[in-house]
Every structure is written in C-alpha cells, then in structure tokens.
Amino acid sequence: MSSERPRPPASPTISEVAAAAGVGRATVARSLGNYGSVSEATRSHVLAVAARLGYRVNSLARSMTTGVTKTLGVVLADVANPFFAGVLRGLSDAAKQEGYDILVLSTNEELSEEKAAVGLLLDKQVDGLIVASAATRNDDLAHLQAVRERGVPIVLIDRLLAGFDADSVVINNREAAREAVATLIEAGHTRIGFVWGPVTVQPAEDLEAMRSVLDGALWSDGERLRGYLDALADADLEFDTSLVTHVIKTETQATRAVSGMLALAEPPTAFFTTETDATVGTLRALRNRRLRCPDDVSLLGFDDTPWADVMEPPLSMVAQPMRDVGARAAELLIARIHGGDDEPLVHEVLPAQMVERGSVRKRKPTLLPR
Amino acid sequence: MSSERPRPPASPTISEVAAAAGVGRATVARSLGNYGSVSEATRSHVLAVAARLGYRVNSLARSMTTGVTKTLGVVLADVANPFFAGVLRGLSDAAKQEGYDILVLSTNEELSEEKAAVGLLLDKQVDGLIVASAATRNDDLAHLQAVRERGVPIVLIDRLLAGFDADSVVINNREAAREAVATLIEAGHTRIGFVWGPVTVQPAEDLEAMRSVLDGALWSDGERLRGYLDALADADLEFDTSLVTHVIKTETQATRAVSGMLALAEPPTAFFTTETDATVGTLRALRNRRLRCPDDVSLLGFDDTPWADVMEPPLSMVAQPMRDVGARAAELLIARIHGGDDEPLVHEVLPAQMVERGSVRKRKPTLLPR
DNA sequence: ATCAACTTTGATACCGGTATCAGAAGGTAG
DNA sequence: CTACCTTCTGATACCGGTATCAAAGTTGAT
The missing domain is CATH 3.40.50.2300 (Response regulator)
Structure with a gap:
C-alpha cells in the first residue's frame, strides 16, 4: 500500500501471529495445527489474526521437527520421453491424491547423474524414492544401498536390478x-x-x-x-x-x-x-x-x-x-512409508496390451529354400 | 553388519561428526562448508571422519538458516502433454546446470488446483516460481499477487495474463x-x-x-x-x-x-x-x-x-x-533470484518455426460464385 | 620479553516450526 | 472451604544446520 519499501515483506512467522494475537506461540501452533486443546474463543481469534496477516506455514521448519517432508523423490531418464512423461503423470496424480509432492530429477541414462540425483534427494530428506535406474548388471549399486541404509523406502520402476531387490513396478x-x-x-x-x-x-x-x-x-x-x-x-x-x-x-x-x-x-x-x-x-x-x-x-x-x-x-x-506404472509405484511407496519394512517386498508386473491395427500383413507362405 | 537392528541408522549429524572427530561443531561446518579458516590438518581429519561416518548434509536444516532452498517451483497443466513435457525437459536441464532442483505440480487447467499448487510451493519456500497459468482475463489473480508480495520471483510461461505483469517467456x-x-x-x-x-x-x-x-x-x-x-x-x-x-x-x-x-x-x-x-x-x-x-x-x-x-x-x-521456452524461463528466473527486482521486466518472445512437409496442397483457383 | 596482528577453534544464538511439561484457571465433589 | 480433576495456556527444549563472536594459540617485529 505505502509507496516506500516495507523492508521485510516476507511471510509472518508463528511468533508474529502470536504477538499480534496476544497469545503464546504454542497456542497459535495448536490453533493452526488443529491439535491439543484450545478454547473455541481464542482459537477462532488466532485463526482470524493469522488470516489477516496472511500467515503461511513454513514447511521446511515443520519438516525439521517432524522429520517428514511429504515429498517423494523421482529419478528417471528423461521427462520428455513419452513413456516417462506418462509415468510421471500417473505418479504425480497418485502422489497428490495422498498429499505428497514430487521432486523429479532426470539422468539421461547416465549412472553418474543417477548417483548425484539420488544423493541430492536424500539430502533434501525425501520420504521415499522412485527410481528407474540406468544401472546394468555390472554396475555398482552403492548409491541405492545407501538409500536403504538410511532407512528411506525405495521403489524401482520399469527396470529391475540384479544386485538390488526392492519393491518394484514393471511391465511384463x-x-x-x-x-x-x-x-x-x-x-x-x-x-x-x-x-x-x-x-x-x-x-x-x-x-x-x-x-x-x-x-x-x-x-x-x-x-x-x-x-x-x-x-x-x-x-x-x-x-x-x-x-x-x-x-x-x-x-x-x-x-x-x-x-x-x-x-x-x-x-x-x-x-x-x-x-x-x-x-x-x-x-x-x-x-x-x-x-x-x-x-x-x-x-x-x-x-x-x-x-x-x-x-x-x-x-x-x-x-x-504408463500411468498405471506411475500410480502403482506411488501407492506402493506411500504404503511403505506408512507401513514400514516388515511386510514382504512387492513385485508388481503390469501387462502391456497389444493393440492390433493395420501394420502387420499376412505373408504368403513362400516355399522354404531347400 | 551386525544382525541386530541398529536402532537409528539415520544419517549422522554435524554434531556426531564433531564428537567423533573430537572438535567443535563449527569446525566441522567450516571444513565441510569450505569457508572460514581451518588448519589443513584438522580439516582433512574432519573430512575423513565425515566420509567414514557417511555424513550427508541435511538440506532442510541448511535452508532453514540460509533462507535459500535452491529449488524452483513449476506449475503447469499436464506433464504428459508433449508440449509441457518438452518445456519441462528444458527447464529441468537449465535448472540443474545452475544447481537448482525442480518441484513440479500440475493443475489440469483448473484454477483452483493452480492456487493450491502455488500455495504449496510457497510453503515449501521455493526460491522462485514458473507458472503456465490457467487463468483467463476474468479470473482472480490473488494467488499470484501473493507470490509477489512475499518477494518470490515469478516467471510466466506460454501464457501471459491481463492483470499481472511479470517476467515471461512465450511463443509468437x-x-x-x-x-x-x-x-x-x-x-x-x-x-x-x-x-x-x-x-x-x-x-x-x-x-x-x-x-x-x-x-x-x-x-x-x-x-x-x-x-x-x-x-x-x-x-x-x-x-x-x-x-x-x-x-x-x-x-x-x-x-x-x-x-x-x-x-x-x-x-x-x-x-x-x-x-x-x-x-x-x-x-x-x-x-x-x-x-x-x-x-x-x-x-x-x-x-x-x-x-x-x-x-x-x-x-x-x-x-x-519447447525446450527453449523452459530453458529460458529457468535462466530468467535464476537471474532474477540473484539479481533482484531492480532490473526491468523481461518479456521474451520465441519464434515458432513452420515446417513445411506435404499436408498442404495447392488448390485450383475455383471461380468465385458470382 | 612484549605487543600487535593473524590464524585457528569452540561456544552459542538463530532460523520457524513442533512437542513436552508445568502452571493457571475453572469446575465439581466432599 | 479445601481437595482434586479438567481444560487451557505459556515457556521452553529441540530438529540440524549456519553465522557471529570471543578466546586461545601462533607468528613476527621491536
């Protein structure tokens, strides 16, 4: 409103809301977070003040204490490839459904990029990982072992790996x-x-x-x-x-x-x-x-x-x-996040469907050359 | 290694590294973060210990204090649409180049979903936002105004908006x-x-x-x-x-x-x-x-x-x-993040290219009906 | 030997939330 | 009126980093 720069227009914190509402920080947190017990009067007052100030939670800070980011890491070769684009769509829809967001990194089928991507996602504290790995039988899978050691659930899609067993969703x-x-x-x-x-x-x-x-x-x-x-x-x-x-x-x-x-x-x-x-x-x-x-x-x-x-x-x-692959992978991963490591691994195999149109022609049975 | 469950196998923190190395936390941070001054001896010692423990930084905590997430929020209609898939590819590549990650949300062209998406990304403290908005002239753009008020840079792609001027990358x-x-x-x-x-x-x-x-x-x-x-x-x-x-x-x-x-x-x-x-x-x-x-x-x-x-x-x-649209948008946004609001807005218009093949046939000039 | 300047180091406040705990206020029973 | 239980509230520790500051240790010049 005023023409002079309001120095920090940044979003208000819980403390500022508390101050403005004349209550303690914990009370604000309770009102906003909908937990604990707060009298209806203060609660609605706090909510009003928060709305007036345009308060928005800082997910980072929340994740910091809860240890949960509600974010899934996705590693695949190329988002512009129609197959992966379809997978991503399914993944994204299913994740959103469950209240999760998606952090996507692509590797161009380079194992080195895959390692970097996985590391980055771990650093970002994703709750789980979905990977279409570029690794082949001879490759080192230390980066995936590391994921497991940190206790982060992982689901493989599109490709299985010889030396690394995990939940998976692939085609037959x-x-x-x-x-x-x-x-x-x-x-x-x-x-x-x-x-x-x-x-x-x-x-x-x-x-x-x-x-x-x-x-x-x-x-x-x-x-x-x-x-x-x-x-x-x-x-x-x-x-x-x-x-x-x-x-x-x-x-x-x-x-x-x-x-x-x-x-x-x-x-x-x-x-x-x-x-x-x-x-x-x-x-x-x-x-x-x-x-x-x-x-x-x-x-x-x-x-x-x-x-x-x-x-x-x-x-x-x-x-x-494609979409089903993505969707199932997301569901599996989220189930694993909530469920834990106790249940046995799931290996899902979805059937591909042959669509016959007109590009295959019956060939006259030629006599075999003697 | 041991068969009994090591209770918290979670990744070690900077404090644990400090304890293991017998130095203060700040010294570890300096060694790892490559800043301040540390003697070469302790530095390499700390690095060795960190490596041995498999230390990985917690980006959340880092972002918490630095106020920077190195993450760009992207809002578009549908990742499976070839156009947006191509844009996303360009975006993703360019962002990675500059050390940024991408958080993608799709809206299915629903304004309500767009608002939710933008809010979510703000909560996650993205450093900037790239949006292909589903809004038309009559729609309320409060969600985008809010982005601006919080001081988060925003770049519009593919579609301009009547009531909201911002950096943009579109086609002619x-x-x-x-x-x-x-x-x-x-x-x-x-x-x-x-x-x-x-x-x-x-x-x-x-x-x-x-x-x-x-x-x-x-x-x-x-x-x-x-x-x-x-x-x-x-x-x-x-x-x-x-x-x-x-x-x-x-x-x-x-x-x-x-x-x-x-x-x-x-x-x-x-x-x-x-x-x-x-x-x-x-x-x-x-x-x-x-x-x-x-x-x-x-x-x-x-x-x-x-x-x-x-x-x-x-x-x-x-x-x-498509890729150029994405790449330019990412570059523009990152420049804005580093640069600030002082420079004038940039409105980039990339030319589409007509590729003539064989689906247009010259038509005999028929006599106009008198 | 003394002092200044610099390097190296540890202690600690802070970011913005959540969670725990204890105290205050209010209600009911004895 | 006192004892006790609820309900409500505020203070505070904590998550895992970064940044600042001051203390301790070195070095060199006088």
Missing part, C-alpha cells in the same frame, strides 16, 4: 515382446528385424554371445530381446544376429541400422521395435527405400501413441500402461 | 498462426476450419462477439485465433463463425466438431489446428469420412512431433521451441 516385457513377435511369425514372417537391442560396439556373434551381452544390458531391453528369442525358439526359427541393431538409441541411428538390414541379401520382411524413436526411425528407413507398410514390410512396436491410429496404415502397437 | 502465437493460415490461403484455400477456439457453450455469433469471447480465453488460445483472423483480414476473406470449434479439448471432441464442419453445405477445404490432440482428432475425422489429405483437404497445425515426418502425407506443422 518379455512376455509382451514374445507375444508381439509371435504375432509376426504367425503372419508368416521368418526374418524379423529387432530394432534396439543393447548397445555394443560389435554385434553379438551368435546366440551364446548374445545371451551374455544381455547380462550387461538394461533390464527392460534385455527382457524384450529375450521375448524375441523366445518367440523364435517357439517357432523353431533360427536366430540371425545381423537382424538385431546394437546402436545408440536415437531416431537417426535406428534409421541407419534398419537401412542396413534392408540391404541384406535376405532382408527382414517385418520389424519389431522396442520404443517410439525406434519405430519412427524404422518408418523413415522404409520410406527412404520406398517400401510400403504393410504391403512390403510389416511393423509392430512398443509404446502406443495417439498418432498410431491416424497413420497410414494405422500402426499395431504394444501399449504400456 | 499470433504471428505464427497468421503465417500458417496465410500459407493455406496462398495455396488457394478460402474456407479454413480452426480447430480449438476458446471453449463456449454457444459459438460466437459474429466477429464482434468472437472478439469479446477472446477476452475470456486462455492467452495463447486467443492469440492463435487472432492470428487466424488477421490472416483472413489480410486476404479480405469473410469470417465464418461456423468454422471455429468451441468444444472441450479432447481428441474425440475435435473429431466430432470437425465432422460437423465437413458436413456443412460449404465445407472447409483446409484445417488449421492449434494442438496435437486437435490435429490427431482432425485426421481421424478425415479418415472417418474417407477424405484424403492433402488431395481432398489440407492440414496445418501447431506442435511438431517426430511422427509428423513419417505420416502419409508428412504433416506440415508449426514447431514450438
């Missing part, structure tokens, strides 16, 4: 991938490209080598490839390592790798993709070669999107229940 | 929309559907009514519609209110509304869409009516996506620099 990656690839096989495809295996410098030489590569991969990636191998094995199809990409996960790399496969003597007649960027990259490669989907090449991939339905042809896709 | 919505629609007009289209005007129960009766509707709309929505009107005016085309949708913003509603337009006696030959869901909904409506793009109907819309390029036809779109 292996089975979903197997089912999807089986669909392609049933449609008569025998040469099926797999876009986005684990990154390696050299493609695995044979099935055995591939299996050991899998041990060093992100859990979800490994599972999807295992599902692919399962489907091949079920149908007695031979595994051809040249049909699995091993490139860094960007759209352009996918395009390049798929183009390579299409140039093979015996090119794939179908592709199975494990993520949005892989799908888009594959489509681009097809377009570059003037191949039509599904007439020339069939396509089936992970992660449904609103766009899939208006593509030409409409794309068949494996839809992950 | 009006000009970008005008340019896009002008492209359609240059291609010979005169009946251009506008998908997603402001929500109203009744479509505006005429241009005048429309202008007043705009006052009650979300800023960005209004600007895009103004750009559309600008383009029509520039080309001396008459404005037809039946070509503007006024439905709730969901994909299905867009489909329904567009179907309605296509059933008009003189249906649109081109559509301009203002968001991803509007674009997808429009495409679905075209598909339902077996209309082909761009042969039968041209399409141009806001918010580019990786999918646009592999559509049939590849979609021409207006690409918003």
Whole structure:
C-alpha cells in the first residue's frame, strides 16, 4: 500500500501471529495445527489474526521437527520421453491424491547423474524414492544401498536390478515382446528385424554371445530381446544376429541400422521395435527405400501413441500402461512409508496390451529354400 | 553388519561428526562448508571422519538458516502433454546446470488446483516460481499477487495474463498462426476450419462477439485465433463463425466438431489446428469420412512431433521451441533470484518455426460464385 | 620479553516450526 | 472451604544446520 519499501515483506512467522494475537506461540501452533486443546474463543481469534496477516506455514521448519517432508523423490531418464512423461503423470496424480509432492530429477541414462540425483534427494530428506535406474548388471549399486541404509523406502520402476531387490513396478516385457513377435511369425514372417537391442560396439556373434551381452544390458531391453528369442525358439526359427541393431538409441541411428538390414541379401520382411524413436526411425528407413507398410514390410512396436491410429496404415502397437506404472509405484511407496519394512517386498508386473491395427500383413507362405 | 537392528541408522549429524572427530561443531561446518579458516590438518581429519561416518548434509536444516532452498517451483497443466513435457525437459536441464532442483505440480487447467499448487510451493519456500497459468482475463489473480508480495520471483510461461505483469517467456502465437493460415490461403484455400477456439457453450455469433469471447480465453488460445483472423483480414476473406470449434479439448471432441464442419453445405477445404490432440482428432475425422489429405483437404497445425515426418502425407506443422521456452524461463528466473527486482521486466518472445512437409496442397483457383 | 596482528577453534544464538511439561484457571465433589 | 480433576495456556527444549563472536594459540617485529 505505502509507496516506500516495507523492508521485510516476507511471510509472518508463528511468533508474529502470536504477538499480534496476544497469545503464546504454542497456542497459535495448536490453533493452526488443529491439535491439543484450545478454547473455541481464542482459537477462532488466532485463526482470524493469522488470516489477516496472511500467515503461511513454513514447511521446511515443520519438516525439521517432524522429520517428514511429504515429498517423494523421482529419478528417471528423461521427462520428455513419452513413456516417462506418462509415468510421471500417473505418479504425480497418485502422489497428490495422498498429499505428497514430487521432486523429479532426470539422468539421461547416465549412472553418474543417477548417483548425484539420488544423493541430492536424500539430502533434501525425501520420504521415499522412485527410481528407474540406468544401472546394468555390472554396475555398482552403492548409491541405492545407501538409500536403504538410511532407512528411506525405495521403489524401482520399469527396470529391475540384479544386485538390488526392492519393491518394484514393471511391465511384463518379455512376455509382451514374445507375444508381439509371435504375432509376426504367425503372419508368416521368418526374418524379423529387432530394432534396439543393447548397445555394443560389435554385434553379438551368435546366440551364446548374445545371451551374455544381455547380462550387461538394461533390464527392460534385455527382457524384450529375450521375448524375441523366445518367440523364435517357439517357432523353431533360427536366430540371425545381423537382424538385431546394437546402436545408440536415437531416431537417426535406428534409421541407419534398419537401412542396413534392408540391404541384406535376405532382408527382414517385418520389424519389431522396442520404443517410439525406434519405430519412427524404422518408418523413415522404409520410406527412404520406398517400401510400403504393410504391403512390403510389416511393423509392430512398443509404446502406443495417439498418432498410431491416424497413420497410414494405422500402426499395431504394444501399449504400456504408463500411468498405471506411475500410480502403482506411488501407492506402493506411500504404503511403505506408512507401513514400514516388515511386510514382504512387492513385485508388481503390469501387462502391456497389444493393440492390433493395420501394420502387420499376412505373408504368403513362400516355399522354404531347400 | 551386525544382525541386530541398529536402532537409528539415520544419517549422522554435524554434531556426531564433531564428537567423533573430537572438535567443535563449527569446525566441522567450516571444513565441510569450505569457508572460514581451518588448519589443513584438522580439516582433512574432519573430512575423513565425515566420509567414514557417511555424513550427508541435511538440506532442510541448511535452508532453514540460509533462507535459500535452491529449488524452483513449476506449475503447469499436464506433464504428459508433449508440449509441457518438452518445456519441462528444458527447464529441468537449465535448472540443474545452475544447481537448482525442480518441484513440479500440475493443475489440469483448473484454477483452483493452480492456487493450491502455488500455495504449496510457497510453503515449501521455493526460491522462485514458473507458472503456465490457467487463468483467463476474468479470473482472480490473488494467488499470484501473493507470490509477489512475499518477494518470490515469478516467471510466466506460454501464457501471459491481463492483470499481472511479470517476467515471461512465450511463443509468437499470433504471428505464427497468421503465417500458417496465410500459407493455406496462398495455396488457394478460402474456407479454413480452426480447430480449438476458446471453449463456449454457444459459438460466437459474429466477429464482434468472437472478439469479446477472446477476452475470456486462455492467452495463447486467443492469440492463435487472432492470428487466424488477421490472416483472413489480410486476404479480405469473410469470417465464418461456423468454422471455429468451441468444444472441450479432447481428441474425440475435435473429431466430432470437425465432422460437423465437413458436413456443412460449404465445407472447409483446409484445417488449421492449434494442438496435437486437435490435429490427431482432425485426421481421424478425415479418415472417418474417407477424405484424403492433402488431395481432398489440407492440414496445418501447431506442435511438431517426430511422427509428423513419417505420416502419409508428412504433416506440415508449426514447431514450438519447447525446450527453449523452459530453458529460458529457468535462466530468467535464476537471474532474477540473484539479481533482484531492480532490473526491468523481461518479456521474451520465441519464434515458432513452420515446417513445411506435404499436408498442404495447392488448390485450383475455383471461380468465385458470382 | 612484549605487543600487535593473524590464524585457528569452540561456544552459542538463530532460523520457524513442533512437542513436552508445568502452571493457571475453572469446575465439581466432599 | 479445601481437595482434586479438567481444560487451557505459556515457556521452553529441540530438529540440524549456519553465522557471529570471543578466546586461545601462533607468528613476527621491536
């Protein structure tokens, strides 16, 4: 109101409210906090004064004494990735429902960033942690052990970890991938490209080598490839390592790798993709070669999107229940925060849903080369 | 190590480190905090002890005394919306760069949720606030005024507000929309559907009514519609209110509304869409009516996506620099936090980029009906 | 040996809440 | 009227850091 700067316009503290109301600090706290016993008269008086002064609690100070921040820490790879964005949405909604806030940090799949993120969240005294870890089997998990030692509950999402057991919420990656690839096989495809295996410098030489590569991969990636191998094995199809990409996960790399496969003597007649960027990259490669989907090449991939339905042809896709993953993780974590370590660990596996549209074409059964 | 529960495994405090190291608390703080003067000997000793005990600072306590949380509050509509997801990514990266964390709350475009979110973030003592407000011209902005009164810096993104001036980062919505629609007009289209005007129960009766509707709309929505009107005016085309949708913003509603337009006696030959869901909904409506793009109907819309390029036809779109919006907002806010209120407000306008692909077809100049 | 100037260190107030405890006020019973 | 139990209230310790201040210890110059 006055034109001269009111020096500290900062929010009033409980002491100031107490002074203004002519009562003790504890009485104010009781009135505001709705606990203990306060006479109705003073209580309403205090509330009125607090409202007049525009009092707001200082959550920091409160957390300081209660030891509870009502905040969940979330560590994931990239908030702009549609999958994680969906997860975050579910997470955020469920947490809000229970009166929790969310502190999100992303790691770009870098373990070093993950460690820093986890440390930061611990420092901020989050009540619990939700992590989609970038760690693979060979990595050091000390940062997660540290979380446990401090008694902070933790829920893993999207990826399990070999050396660290905790509550978890994941998709049935292996089975979903197997089912999807089986669909392609049933449609008569025998040469099926797999876009986005684990990154390696050299493609695995044979099935055995591939299996050991899998041990060093992100859990979800490994599972999807295992599902692919399962489907091949079920149908007695031979595994051809040249049909699995091993490139860094960007759209352009996918395009390049798929183009390579299409140039093979015996090119794939179908592709199975494990993520949005892989799908888009594959489509681009097809377009570059003037191949039509599904007439020339069939396509089936992970992660449904609103766009899939208006593509030409409409794309068949494996839809992950992203929001549910987030929501369940939040619920699990909050239950653990309230419940304690006594109950046994929960390992939730949500089913992915195959949405068949029009990108898989039945292939005429060609006579096998003798 | 020991099998019996070590009662409080919680992280050691500065006092415990001090006790273990046989020095005073202040000395520990100095060693750890790297300030004041400590002899090299004690310093390294303290550091060693701290490391051995696994000491981690309690950010809450620190913030308590310093009055700084190194945390930015972010309020937006929906983290799963690709636009906001992109913004968030830019925001998050830029903030991390400067050593800040981000507390995100989403509002689902509900003003009541926005107020709650802002209050919560203030309670948590964020150092600054970034808000994509759901408020329209007629709404009460007391919650934002309160932020200012508490001396917490605030940056508006994506939407400006009539009654509240602050640092801001937005897109040149009006000009970008005008340019896009002008492209359609240059291609010979005169009946251009506008998908997603402001929500109203009744479509505006005429241009005048429309202008007043705009006052009650979300800023960005209004600007895009103004750009559309600008383009029509520039080309001396008459404005037809039946070509503007006024439905709730969901994909299905867009489909329904567009179907309605296509059933008009003189249906649109081109559509301009203002968001991803509007674009997808429009495409679905075209598909339902077996209309082909761009042969039968041209399409141009806001918010580019990786999918646009592999559509049939590849979609021409207006690409918003989402990450830049987020990054600039974070930079601006942090500068304001460090700088103070003295410098004048900054209103940043980032240009959207039109990406021409193949969804706009030149239309044979039909003779105007006499 | 004396004193000033500087370095190193510990003690302690403080941030803004919550929680405990004890005393004051009011009501009822003996 | 005194004893005792409730209800209400204020004073104060505490959470885990930071910041200030004064005391103790060093060093060097005179």
